Amino acid sequence: MIASLRGTVVHLGPDSVVIEVGGVGYAVSVTPDVSRGAHLGDELMLHTHLLVREDAMSLVGFPTREELAVFGSLIAVSGVGPKSALGVLAEMSIDQIAQAVADEADAPFRKVSGIGPKTAKLIVVQLAGKLAPPTAASRPGGTATPDLSAQVAQALVGLGWSERVALETAAEVVSGAGQDERTVAVLLRRALAELGPARAEALHG
Secondary structure, eight states, X not given: OOOEEEEEEEEEETTEEEEEETTEEXXXXXXXXXXXXXOTTOEEEEEEEEEEOSSOEEEEEESSHHHHHHHHHHHTSXXXXXXXHHXXXXXXXXXXXXXXXXXXXXXXXXXXXXXXXXXXXXXXXXXXXXXXXXXXXXXXXXXXXXXXXXXXXXXXXXXXXXXXXXXXXXXXXXXXXXXXGOSHHHHHXXXXXXXXXXXXXXXXX
8 A cells, every 4th residue: 555655856747746756656635725835856755545446446545644644534424525524634734634624513514515414414423532622723712833843944044954854754753643742843853854864955945
């Protein structure tokens, strides 16, 4: 199974990218935000889900493991296909999805193209208790917590790495961190170890 891809962006579409890895180009379906944020020639890392059907195989990719996990939960709901699940993630953040499920509110899902009232209710019912709780920032009256990824990226930029490399590396280490590792100091050390001397020299600037 192809669990992730890291390579050079060689083609961009409104809802897809082609990433070249070792001379092989992989077409990956993504949300419009991912496509808009990518640039030809840049390195891109995506966590992927391989869809296998009788007549075809296709990849769907996300910047974080959390989004990938939510996608997997969505397509497990009766009546929700990959296209509709991508539509949900294009319209709503994972916190907004978790909040809607926690509030038993199906209205946000009905706004997504291809999802009707019955399917929206099924999403709320079948995802109950299966998603990580929404952060304080997404709850009514909540207070936003510092964005760890942004803080780590800022620190990397301050150490001389380009903004692109800093953002990608920060997102990667934050998505893979456990609850007891989610501090800027720990994540920054992990990011520097991930970059390494060789990679740092290649991607620096």
